[in-house]
Amino acid sequence: MQRLISFSLLLVIGLSISGCSLSTTQPQDSKITSLQRLNVDAPARRILDIQTWQTASGTKVFFVQSDELPMLDLQLTFAAGSSQEGAAYGLAQLTNSLIGAGTNKYNADQIAQAFEALGAEFNQGSYRDMAILSLRTLSTAELSQPAVELFAEVITRPNFPVQAIQRVQNQLLASFEQQKKIPSHIANRALFAQLYGTHPYAHPSAGTEQTIPRLKRQQLADFYQTYYNAHNAQLALVGNLTRQDAEAIAEQISRALPQGVAASKTPQPQTPKATHLHIEFPSNQTHILLAQLGIERGHPDYAALFIANQILGGSGFGSRLMEEVREKRGLTYGIYSSFSPMQAQGPFTISVQTRAELSEATLGFVRELLSEYVQNGPTEAELATAKQEFLGSFPLSAASNAAIVGQLGAIGFYDLPLNWLETLMQDVQQLTLEQLNTALRNHIQPDALVVVTVGPSVPQLPLPEPVIRNAQPQGHQH
Template sequence: MLRIVLALCLSIITTTARAEIDIIEVTSPGGINAWVVEEPSIPFVALEIRFIGGASLDRPGKRGAVNLMTGLIEEGSGDMAAQEFQTAREALAANFGFRASDDTLSISASFLTENQDQALALLRQALNAPTFDQDALDRVRAQVLSGIASDAKDPDSIASAAFNAAAFGDHPYGSPIDGTIESVTALTRDDMFQAYRDTITRDQLYVAVVGDITADTVGPMLDDLLGDLPATGASQPADVAFGLEGGITVIDYDTPQSVALFGHAGMKRDDPDFFAAYIMNQVLGAGGFESRLMTEVREKRGLTYGISTFLVPKFHAEMMLGSVASSNATIAEAIAVTQAEWARMANEGVTPEELASAKTYLTGEYPLRFDGNSAIANIMVGMQTIGLPPEYVVNRNDYIAAVTLDDVNRVAAELLQPDALHFVVVGKPEGLESTQ
């Protein structure tokens, strides 16, 4: 067992509070690794389990299988039907959450210490013995199909689907994790069991536990909960290059306001320059009303209610994205201003004042994320999945502070590619036509 005490300094107005997170690295007798934080002050435990792969492990022709399977995990297991399972969970005042994303399948659980054994037994049953009963499959499938139909009428979802399809083609990133009407309609119980065997396996497993529990008891607990899962699952998908060139794609849709999703290739999370890019993005578009794009597009010109940008380092591809919505009559101007600000940042970089402001915000808000057992467990398991060590928690703000003005401006010139920006616009934009 490795214990690392990590202290976070949190400044609130003129008062400085010091919070310590004591991360204990545990390996169970059966070989399951976990990060544990003992917090006995409240009789409550948060457990976060994450399996690498997620919806990217959908088999060919089975798009949406992992997402649908994830929605079925607590809809019947062992000898319990869905309603029996939910009744048992509610009687224990336990919360379970199951969700799939592009790169992970996540399971969250929280329960009172006094109900820990019963809650974990119920979760173990769900994870180890799902039944995927046909009636539950049909019911949850109908919910998924309703969501797919709704997304087909939502401009933001339309833009996202078109952007990703053009950027990633046949790679799993190129299609929504929900699947299509056709693919989801065709999924069977056998497909659910296959998706389960592909994704919920020990070789893809990361765990964090926070709360009224001791590190000594976590190992046996995890062996009992997760030790009977399959040892190995499906192979991870290959990396994929961002394949969308600069330009504009207009998707005609009858709405008074056009929405635009835009971006180009990004940066890996483990790139040595990631923190410089992170600060640069804060100044450009992630900083809310303090960002350049919000100032230029909204405050000075009144072209939108909001515009923002994001660094998106997925496990197998990297993007830098942004989004904006504006009236059909003004979306062309909003795009032109965005392109100009993208170029200005690439050419001129940030100012010393912008750098200082961004650092102050980013270092000040970080400790606020650790605001409860569930939040801490989620942060810790996320760190594990991207290869960050426990020391990152205390060192992260030092990494931000160490970034220089030259670092940020060099990275801005290298990362930002105004001519490579591609805008997918959904609506009836005036003065805009597809360039490809």
């Protein structure tokens, strides 16, 4: 899944507050702030001064100058995810993974050794919406300049060696065999197929055992030429360099990329009918996934749905689902819910694993809990706690330049306002119970869920009675 992916929502590439310098200061001899003080004080936060422009070759650039560390983080984001590969499932990820496997000038070992000698890191990633190429290097000119030159060589002149393609294909086929033994992988794959049907999000980004062996070098080269171009990219830079330096680096990289056009946006999916697919699997446990289409990135109800989900099942042990399903009924070790917004509507999902003989009772109970939550919503106390936890953790998610560059990449790719992170925090602070409840009822339909269960067919047991925890006896002391 695309950070399902990862996502609880996690603001996916999105839960960070910005910046370069703290907006509040503290005396040098200040002590650790008490938890009680955190409850009442507004969280200190870093404010991004985002500068943006477009290169001569058509690449949009997002830059934040950050002088605290002698580092440069750079990220290119392309609309080159698996939603662009058509029926050649796995083509986007295979192409991305082999950028760095060699150029006409260097082989893979030489590339790795050269980056290592410069103290630089090269990374890549491919998902349903996007593909990413990134560089981290020291910002001193004698190291950053050769690192950027090497990065530009690697990402703009890949030669996709046949032996490397075959090696990765074999690795993927081996991983597919392993995944057949993992019920969570089976469930996730089936869920996306059921939820998205013929939409580009339906198939796994890694491809399938049928499609991967058929992919040829020319297909990789063509996909690269079509989607890894200057007009289909956003470039994010964060680090200890000037605007002039950033402009020079951006022009150097953008000019070296192939010319082309921006990819079309992924269309919205059709709403699927409510279904329940059961997949037989020999196990003592049954994996249960419940899902429906959620929202796309940038939706105005994002803040309300994020907080609503935190209360429902996104906050771990403090969530309603965890309290009711694990703590009171003992049905599972963990149950979680998440919104995973993407360029098109991403999934809203609830996932739980339980004893096979309690799978039907657990599924029915989770449905009841979701229906009750959508109908009645959270309490004022739950909303206040969720806000407090969000606002307390929000500034910590931009603690590094690498985190900030990821946020810039998301802002650019999803065409979000430059002040999106600040606006999100303000929206959460001002969120009312009425707004949250309205968003819940507008976006979650408990009677229209797509359900996938993976496990054995066994005789079923009834739902256990809840455990009533006795109040602590008076006079007991810790």
